[in-house]
Amino acid sequence: MKSSWSSAVNEMTQKGKAYVLVTLIGVSGSTPRNSGCKMVITEQGIYDTIGGGHLEHKIIKFANKLLLIGEHCQQLEHFDLGIHLDQCCGGGTNVLFECFAETRVNIMLFGAGHVGKALIPVLASLPCEISWVDNRNDQFPHNLSNHSNVTKIVSEDPQNEVANMPKDSYYIVMTHKHQMDFDICSKVMGRNDFNYLGLIGSETKWRRFQRRFTQDGITKKQLDRVNCPIGLSEVPGKLPAEIAISIASEIIAFYNAQEDKNQSNKNTSQGVNRNHSQGVNRKITKRVQQQLVENDKDRVTSKNPTSVVRSE
Known part of the structure; x- marks a missing residue:
């Protein structure tokens, strides 16, 4: 086990991992920890604890399954602490799993001039992997x-480095030669x-490039995806x-817009309504809390209580 869950959240968020x-959000009877206790599970390790034992082992196992799926999600699971979990506490608990998928962005920056040198420290502070060419x-x-997230690449033919990047990468082009930018x-x-x-460049430069690209068979749809002049016009300055x-700022805004669009498309394809989803979550929480109360009553009235686990 490593450091506290809060420091783990800060670290993972900063690194985009x-x-x-x-989170234990509802307990009844005797449980190892109280409601509100938290822990963080990552591919690299475990941070903090919700009480140890077989319950924690099952929770870690379930969390690792969510990490393998690799999607943002929230899931509420209920565990009875009986003989099936080898727990003598005799209580029950609801466990909220909040999975935060990896958000690291792959960026290839072409050009080590004055602007490139100024841009690298800014990008390096964000959750991204940067190839600087x-x-x-x-x-x-x-x-x-x-x-540590910046890799220097010295290449006689910088354009050939494009083939080494994964799909959905970000490319920033600002070399010292127009022809190199074009290639x-x-x-x-x-x-x-x-x-x-x-x-990088003026509108005049981009108009000339567009004419050449069109002659080479590049479609208007492809050209419309290029951001030139690069940067937000709302952030003026020539330094x-x-x-x-x-x-x-433009890259961050673009990334956030893409994330919002992807999430909206996902919700639409799955028929998810945010307000409806929140209502369902409240109903689930209330139902599980009622179940915990009923389980508590059963322990008082029954000599042979059963144990129900709704989670692997």
Whole structure:
């Protein structure tokens, strides 16, 4: 077992790693811990405890199943602490499992110029993995040890690095040559599985690029996915730091919009209504609490109480 559950939540959120927050939300009879106790389960380890024993073992096992599914979700499970869980406490408990899926973003940044150098520290503080590409080794900072999520790549043909990225990656293009920018963007659009493509430059530069891309067979639909000029117009400024903040703001806004859209599509496809779902959750909680009270009464009136487990 590692540090406290609260520090684990902060750490996992900062790093964008998946975790399950477990909370005892209703107990009756004798239980190892009181209602409100929490623990966190991750692929890397366990943080805090809800009392140990076979109950905790079953909870960890269930949480690991949620981690394998890899989706944001909430599930309410009920455990009776009887002979089936080898617990002598004789109580019962409701356990809320809140699974937070991995949110790390893969970013490839082309260009180690002034703006690139200003942008890296901002991006490195976010839950993402960054591949930083340039064909000039002497342009990179001498020390990147403060940014464990940044990988420096020196490549004679930066556009060829596009093929090494996973699907749904983010690409930021700001090299020292227009032709290199063009070749990189062409490679990214050729993959057609990118999440975001941002190109630094003026509107004039982008109009020229569009004409060339169209001649090369790139469709208008593909071109419409390119963000050029890159960065939020609401964050003005021409200093490298100001441009870096503008670009990072656009990427964060784009990511959040995509997450909201994906969640909305998921809810629609599953026929989920948020208000209805909350109402169902309240009914489930009330029903389980009533069941706990009934179980408590059974323990008083029966010499051979049964144990029911509604969870693997």
